[in-house]
Amino acid sequence: MLTRTTSTPTPAPAPARAGRVQAPLVSRLGVLLVMAICTVYFLAPLWWLFVGATKQQGQFVGGSPMWFENFQPAGNIRELLTYRDGIFLRWVVNSIGYTVGAAALGTLVAGMCGYALAKYRFPGRELLFNVVLGGVLVPATALALPLFLMFSKVHAANTFWSVFLPSIVNPFGVYLARIYATASVPEDLLEAARIDGSGEIRTFFTVSARLMLPAFVTxxxxxxxxxxxxxxLPLIMLGNEKLFPVTLGLYTWNSQVDQRPELRGLVLVGAFVSLVPMILAFLFLQRFWRGGLGTGALK
Incomplete structure (x- = not known):
């Protein structure tokens, strides 16, 4: 005679599943909280600077530091650009000349050096790369005085070139370019270009440079x-204020605030205006950066 065995249904592990679902939710909330705190921490000084750049002269100390009181950014910028026959505008032009030229040439030199260290084998390659890594570890403050003495001997101190030429050197860019060239430029592609009759310089600019574009942008x-x-470096090298970059010019104004209180507002407005080129550079170049990262992810 057959007997029917009845099995009691096992209850579903609801608490454990709920715990597994709740744990990622708590971790996400924790990550979002940390990101929110970091965002406020980094953006609060920029907000304070923007608010201060829109105030009148007497409202910097006595008014609310984090909110508007008399919104007049156009008048403050006009006063900044016309002060002492537009010396601030000259400083901005100097900074653009130092920065854009040095960054462009420095990126090209660093990219070519990193590419050569990654794709060519020659005696002393690793030793040379170690020297470059040593240059990354040396702080710029330790090199400022020796550079001043060197440029003074050739009577080139207090000139445009005394700031421009040292700014071209970028050991970290060489290191980054070598790492990226090793990973992104295939040897087979270079061999194919050489078989087709392409020279090394032409291969670099037509093939390798396109593959290394994200590294160049970075x-x-x-x-x-x-x-x-x-x-x-400009503080040590330059004595003529007509050659000052915007950072050194604002520093000289800020050091005179006690004797000339009207400079306090110009320093705040000038510091805010000096952020605009960096913001524009990042907004313009981030599409190349993100596009290169996406291409690397697909590979």
């Missing part, structure tokens, strides 16, 4: 920001 952005914010 090096250019880092180099642009570093040269634009450079302060110590």
């Amino acid at each position: 090096v250019f952005l880092f180099h642009f920001v570093a040269v634009w914010n450079n302060f110590l």
Whole structure:
């Protein structure tokens, strides 16, 4: 005689599943909270600078530091650009000359050096690369005084070239270019270009440079920001204020605030205006950056 066995249904592990679902939710909320705190931390000074750049002279100290009181950015910018026959505008032009030229040439030199270290085998290659890595570790402050003495011996101090030429050198760009060239430029593609009769320089500019475009953009952005914010080298090299970059010019104004209180507003407005070129450079170049990262992900 057959007997029917009845099995009691096992309850579904609802609490464990709920715990597994709840844990990622808590971790996401934690990550979002940390990102929100970091965002506020980084944007709060920029907001304070923007608010301060729109105030009148007597409202910088006594008014609310984080909110508008008398919104007049156009008048403050006009006063900044016309002060002392537009000396601030000359400083901005100097900074653009130092930065764009040095960043462009520095990116090209760093890219070619990194490409050569990655794709060519020659005696002393690793030793040379180690020297470049050593240059990354040396702070710029340690090189400012020796550079001043060198340019003084050739009577080139207090000139445009005393700031421009040292700014071209970028050891970190060489390191980054070598790493990216090793990973993104296939040897077979270079051999095919050589078989077709392409020279090394032509192969670099027509084949390798296109593959290394994200690295070039990254090096250019880092180099642009570093040269634009450079302060110590112009401070040591330059004595003529007509050659000052915007960072050194604003520093000289800020050092005179106690004797000339009207400069406080000009320093705030000038600091805010000096951020515009870096923001524009990033907004213009980020599409090449993101496009290169997406291409690398597909590979």
